[in-house]
Amino acid sequence: MQGAQRNSLKLLQWMMAASLALPIALFAIAATISYTSTKDIADREIERTLDVAHEHALKVFETIDRSLAELNEVVRGLPDDLIRAREPALHRRLKRLADSLPQLKSAWIFDANGKALVNSLASPPPELSFADRDYFYAHVDQAIGTFIGMPLTPRPPYQGARFFGMSRRRDSDDGSFIGVIQASVLPEYFESFYARIGSDPGSFFAMGRADGVVLAHFPRLDRDLRLDPGGPVGRQIAAHPAHGLMTIAWPSDGIERRLGYRRIAEYPIYVSAGLETSAIRARWLATMGQHLVFGVPATALLFLLLAFAFRRTQHLQTEAAKRREAEEALKHSQRLEALGQLTGGVAHDFNNLLTVIRASVDLLNRPQLTEERRQRYMTAIADAVARAARLTSQLLAFARRQTLKPEVFDVGERMQSLHDMLATLLGPAIEIATQLPAEPCLVNADASQFETALINMATNARDAMQGKGRISFKVEVATTVPDTLAHLPGGHIPDSNGFVCVVVSDTGIGIPAARLGRIFEPFFTTKQVGHGTGLGLSQVFGFARQSGGEVTVTSEVGQGSTFSLYLPRVPADLLPQQQAPNTAPALPGSGMSVLVVEDNIELANFAADGLTELGYSITLVDNAADALAELVVDTDRFDVVFSDVVMPGMTGLELARAIRDRGIGAPVVLTTGYSEALAQDGSDGFELVQKPYSIEELSQILHRAARRRRVRGGAAE
Incomplete structure (x- = not known):
């Protein structure tokens, strides 16, 4: 009854805790899943938007490139004088081209000195040299195909918006440089397009050359921007040059964005589209806020109902508290009586055994003791020790702690x-x-x-x-x-x-x-x-x-x-093969080297003296660390390691495992009267001698362990 009451109260406490912990855990899981889903949706939106921006830029550059190629075919093989003679007609053609393509500001044909032969803006063109423009001098030394320059400001007397050049080389029949055909492209054309497709809050677009020069930017910038090739953006593009996604603080304004980028076919141009991470988080927070609107009131109501039930149950159980205390006091008294009964019985049995041992020792110390009586007293001591061991074994057996x-x-x-x-x-x-x-x-x-x-x-x-x-x-x-x-x-x-x-x-x-x-x-x-x-x-x-x-x-x-x-x-x-009972006497050591590890000095001396008398070579240490040090110095020095299990610091079982893990060949024999580790996990395959043990029994087990080592060594050979 009392246990049921405690369990019911504990159950209500767990339910109260669960009414908060479970919704919070579910909300945390849902929030994590929702955030991941929101990021995935944002990435897909970025990819779709990037597809549109990439397709748009590709068509623009291909259209301009095709127009430049057509102009180059028109003037191919014509000397500069003939082009100047046909300048009015060519001017009109260039003007129609510029008017038909809203992305173009102007189109130009230059001679080998960088002077305009024809352009779409003025007829005839002013006598100015444009040899210092990148869209011109990039073609002088070698044929590089279509060149896309960096953003430039119109040179007086020309005015208007900034532009970047897209140009091709004019070659003579023998392949020598004779001039350039160039189209001035408006960055604001791309920026206006980006403004139309980037209607979501936090939208971002950029178009730039592979060397980091930014040609178009949305939101628009009032200054030129060039990205560091060794910076985060440059490293990401270098690692994945074709396309990719990244989260980065954009250098122009320091705002963190989720960006996708893609190269435009064979052109050294990249387009990028993205969203501010704050906008992505805002979407996620808006979604989670809808869950909270319904979840918080429901969780609070459930918690209050459970709290009321807990208070009510606690009040009812308080009425029986005094009775439970009286029952506990009675049970405590009964436990003390039982413990006294156990203590009295164990003390009685042990005192009887100790009396036999003490009396036998006293009688053994008397002078002129006959051999028959000496043997009788020694037998009485041995029998008393055996009965004491059985009594200890019974205690451990009940506790289920014997090995x-x-x-x-x-x-x-x-x-x-x-x-x-x-x-x-x-x-x-x-x-x-x-x-x-x-x-x-x-x-x-x-x-x-x-x-x-x-x-x-x-x-x-x-x-x-x-x-x-x-x-x-x-x-x-x-x-x-x-x-x-x-x-x-x-x-x-x-x-x-x-x-x-x-x-x-x-x-x-x-x-x-x-x-x-x-x-x-x-x-x-x-x-x-x-x-x-x-x-x-x-x-x-x-x-x-x-x-x-x-x-x-x-x-x-x-x-x-x-x-x-x-x-x-x-x-x-x-069923194993029948073995003869172990009734053999003590086996001589014959110089067998044994490392004895025992922290109890009296017991250590007993084992060492007994084995020494049988001809064993004994090295005695009182802790596992020193034993391991002895073994590391010379792994073949000892035939057997005999170790107590329960010792301060490293236990005997841990020592045995360390010896095995380090590949030291010496077999290990363990001894204990009781060990928590052995009671729970067993001896892990090592030989075990239960205390109290006799020298005869110990010598038998040491020889058996050494013999197994020799058998394994012979098999290995």
């Missing part, structure tokens, strides 16, 4: 091998019934943890029957699985390998329904204070969950209980 060592094994075979031990554990007054399947039931799990879980369930059943009764063990392939496994791989039996189910049933007193939901809690036990920690079934629960399975219980008071442990089943072909 598992999964292996593929047959549950039926493992159950059969435990039969004698279970019989001894449960006592002669308890009858054991075992039902095993005919087919292999393979699982991939930690075999030691599995055995511990099985013993814990059996011990729990024995206590429930007060040491007398019947316990049934059954192994089978699960045909149905608990609901909690339905979402896991294998939860749907027909499409996977399914699960193996281990069923443990007893004829005990049963579990009341009120306690059934708490039996896997470590804070809960039906035993008297000081007689156990309640971690047995907790270990079963933790092992099952961490192995990808589940454990369930059904019980009825007076009828006994049934525990079902589900583990994921694996195919039969994954």
Whole structure:
């Protein structure tokens, strides 16, 4: 109930936040899409307008070029004297040409000295030299075809608008220079055309030569403009000489514009059309403003309604606040009681073990101790350490934080091998019934943890029957699985390998329904204070969950209980070859070089002393950085690296990965009592020794790691 109230309040808060965040996010997305769309539309408009401007300019230049070619044919082969003699008739022809083409101001025929033989403005033409004009001297030295000059001002006595020249060379029959035919083109003709087609706000047009000289400009300029070839415009055109689009601050006024440009066929002329970016943004803002007119009131109304619902819900829940506080206080008290129960049980068990160890150590220190008694006390210490390790493992198993060592094994075979031990554990007054399947039931799990879980369930059943009764063990392939496994791989039996189910049933007193939901809690036990920690079934629960399975219980008071442990089943072909148990004694080092990395000096000295006595060559460092430095100096110096996992700075697992990543050949053996990283991600393929370990066990694993290295080295050769 309390959770539902909190969730409803939180849901309203999320809805209030979403009522603002979602419209804002949608508006931001829509604004981005709209801005991109507006830019695309503007680019298409610019391209269409540029098509019109380009087509217009091309026709103008082709018309003038064709007229110049016709005039050149008219006067081809005529000496200057004959042209002067025919000047009146030629004047009228040039005047008709200029009058018929509104883009022309005048047309001219010059001799080799730059003097006008005929023009369309005056007859006869004044005795002036135009040899200093670019449209004339550009043709003197070589034939360059049609030349388009820069904007010029009429020379007195001629008056009128500015112009730029478009000229062709006059050649004699032998190809020598004899004069120029020129047409004066009006920039204002182009600017007037641009004004007609550029009716949108922010429209822009320009026409200029390839060298940066601007011939026509809209909006009109009161001065000449020449663009720097090394500037942004020049660099863009150089990169894409035929056509292109760019966004740039135009040099004449500094206004940022989106421009398209295109070269006019074979002429060294570019036309450009564009829009001011501020005009494009204005279009976008106008579009978004229409959305805001409707969106803001709707969003505000929705937010106010949710705020009212939140206030109302909060007011209703305030009435139950004191009751919730009282419930929380009660639960807190219960937690403290359970924690005290757990602490008492763990402290009791550990103190018993420490007492055995302390007493054995004291007895070992007595003089004249017989070998039989010394061996008995050492065995008692070893057994106490093993029981302490199992207790720690149970704590970690419940928390699902122990580092598992999964292996593929047959549950039926493992159950059969435990039969004698279970019989001894449960006592002669308890009858054991075992039902095993005919087919292999393979699982991939930690075999030691599995055995511990099985013993814990059996011990729990024995206590429930007060040491007398019947316990049934059954192994089978699960045909149905608990609901909690339905979402896991294998939860749907027909499409996977399914699960193996281990069923443990007893004829005990049963579990009341009120306690059934708490039996896997470590804070809960039906035993008297000081007689156990309640971690047995907790270990079963933790092992099952961490192995990808589940454990369930059904019980009825007076009828006994049934525990079902589900583990994921694996195919039969994954079963490895049987290996002999590792009962060999400690292996001599024979000079094997081992780098020991351990920050705990006492533990480091223990490992170093024990290995040294076995003939190993030991180098001891207390952190991973120094270990890496030792390995970098001489990568072949060490046969094995033995490192603790939990260390300040770089952990042992990080050290092992660094050694592997750098290609250092020394194998790595890790050791830990508990590691968060290993519990979550595993040992990443490295050898692992669980603390507490013996020197015998350590020597076996070091030799195995070194042997694998030699095998890999031989294969590489």
